[in-house]
Amino acid sequence: MAVPTLPLNDGRRIPQIGYGCWQLSDAQAPDLVGRALQAGYRLIDTAAIYGNEAGVGRAVRDAQVPRDEIVLTTKLWNDRQGRDETRRAFDESLQRLGLSYVDLYLIHWPCPQRRLFVETWKTLIQLREEGRAKSIGVSNFTPEHIATLIGETGVAPAVNQIELHPHFQRKAPRADDSSRGIVTESWSPLGQGKELNDPVIVAIAKAHGKSPAQVVLRWQIQIGCVAIPKTARPERILENIALFDFELAADEMEKIAAVDRPDGRIGPDPATFC
Numbered sequence: 001m002a003v004p005t006l007p008l009n010d011g012r013r014i015p016q017i018g019y020g021c022w023q024l025s026d027a028q029a030p031d032l033v034g035r036a037l038q039a040g041y042r043l044i045d046t047a048a049i050y051g052n053e054a055g056v057g058r059a060v061r062d063a064q065v066p067r068d069e070i071v072l073t074t075k076l077w078n079d080r081q082g083r084d085e086t087r088r089a090f091d092e093s094l095q096r097l098g099l100s101y102v103d104l105y106l107i108h109w110p111c112p113q114r115r116l117f118v119e120t121w122k123t124l125i126q127l128r129e130e131g132r133a134k135s136i137g138v139s140n141f142t143p144e145h146i147a148t149l150i151g152e153t154g155v156a157p158a159v160n161q162i163e164l165h166p167h168f169q170r171k172a173p174r175a176d177d178s179s180r181g182i183v184t185e186s187w188s189p190l191g192q193g194k195e196l197n198d199p200v201i202v203a204i205a206k207a208h209g210k211s212p213a214q215v216v217l218r219w220q221i222q223i224g225c226v227a228i229p230k231t232a233r234p235e236r237i238l239e240n241i242a243l244f245d246f247e248l249a250a251d252e253m254e255k256i257a258a259v260d261r262p263d264g265r266i267g268p269d270p271a272t273f274c
Contacts, residue, residue, distance in 0.1 A: 003040060003241065006226065008158040009181040010128075012135050014071055014104070016221050017241055018043025020187065020230035021052055028232060029055025030062070036237050037063045037070070045161075045228040047075035047108055048093050057097030072097070073104040075139060076124075078274050081107070081116040086123040094132065105133035106161060110145045111274035117145065118152045125155050137161065139187070140270040143176035150180070159183045164225060165191035166201065166216060166256050168264030174225070189220050189227035192266055200259050204252050211239060218243050219256050 005013040019036035021029060021044065029052040033044055037059065046056045053074060060070055074097070080089035090105065105124060110117045127133040137159030138146065150156050160177050164170045164186035177184045195201060196212040205212045213229070217240060220227035229240045248256075 003042065003244075004221070006183050006224070008135055008183060009156055010135050010158050012103075012158070014135075014159065014183060014185075014226055015041070015043040016226050017041065017217065017243065018045050018071070018073075018226065018228040019237070020228035021046040021056055022050055022187075022230050024050070024052050024055070024230070024232060026052045026055040028052075030059045032232060032234075032237070033059035034063060035234055037065050039238050040241055041237075042069055043071045043073070043226070043228065045073045047077070047106075048080070048089060049075070049077045049108065053093055053096040054098070057099055061098055071103040072099070073106060074102050075106040075108040076120065078109050078111045078114075081111060081114055081120040083119050083123050086120050087127075090127055090133070101132045101134060104135045104137060104159060106137045106139045106159065107141070109140045109268075109273055110138070110142070110270055112145065112271065113274055117141075118149060121149050121155070122153060125153060135159070137182075140273075142270055143173060145270070146176070146180065146182070156180050157182055159185050159226070161185040161187055161228075163188050163265060163267045164220075165189055165264070165266075166195050166198065166219065166259050167191055167261050168266070169223075169257065169260040171260070174223070178224070183226055184224070185226040185228065186220055187228060188266060189225075189229055190216050191264075194266070198259055200255050204248065204255065207252075208246050210246060213240060214243055215248070215256075218246065218248055219253065222248055222253060
């Protein structure tokens with residue numbers, strides 16, 4: 001079955017399951033991204049800071065999949081914010097990827113103390129108008145940061161990619177994104193593996209004859225998010241997309257909702273990280 005897609009506020013669409021390339025080496029990327037594309041993934045997520053854009057781009061160029069079926073994401077790192085630096089960094093990403101455009105370009109972190117994210121966003125709007133970034137969005141932005149962007153430019157991000165997993169469910173940011181027509185995309189959707197031993201998730205997985213990872217990713221789909229699990233294991237690449245022959249019942253969704261924790265964050269705090 002084809003991966004379902006969600007509409008973006010710019011008229012494009014994004015698959016609900018993608019392949020995350022965090023921690024993949026540049027040497028690993030061509031083989032593993034190629035395997036993901038062969039397995040049916042059409043959303044590929046990388047970033048300049050990951051150091052693997054060249055390998056990811058090679059996989060996309062060599063794929064037996066039409067380029068216009070692939071949604072390739074990369075991201076601007078924190079020290080490249082600002083009008084001129086953003087443009088240079090974007091050009092460098094395209095050069096490493098060996099591509100003429102990306103499908104989704106994100107500001108990786110807001111870095112509010114730098115006071116450059118609005119200027120940076122204006123540059124992303126220009127890149128979209130030039131057709132070199134088909135869609136634009138943000139990563140790790142709070143509702144307040146997003147309100148500032150929209151207030152200053154009138155343009156809402158298509159996507160907000162944030163840390164989101166069962167122990168850190170981000171209900172308020174998800175609701176804010178939804179109210180603005182922004183798709184919420186989950187990084188570390190499996191909590192870097194920490195979710196997979198939760199007894200609630202293990203019990204639900206057993207009831208469905210599925211893995212705990214498949215249950216968590218199915219939950220991500222059913223709450224309306226995009227998830228980009230990362231794995232370097234070929235068998236997990238196949239497992240993480242095999243989500244469309246079962247559905248979680250309402251009571252199972254409620255049980256997963258109950259494992260949310262206020263201290264569940266794994267990654268940095270966007271209010272202070274830069």
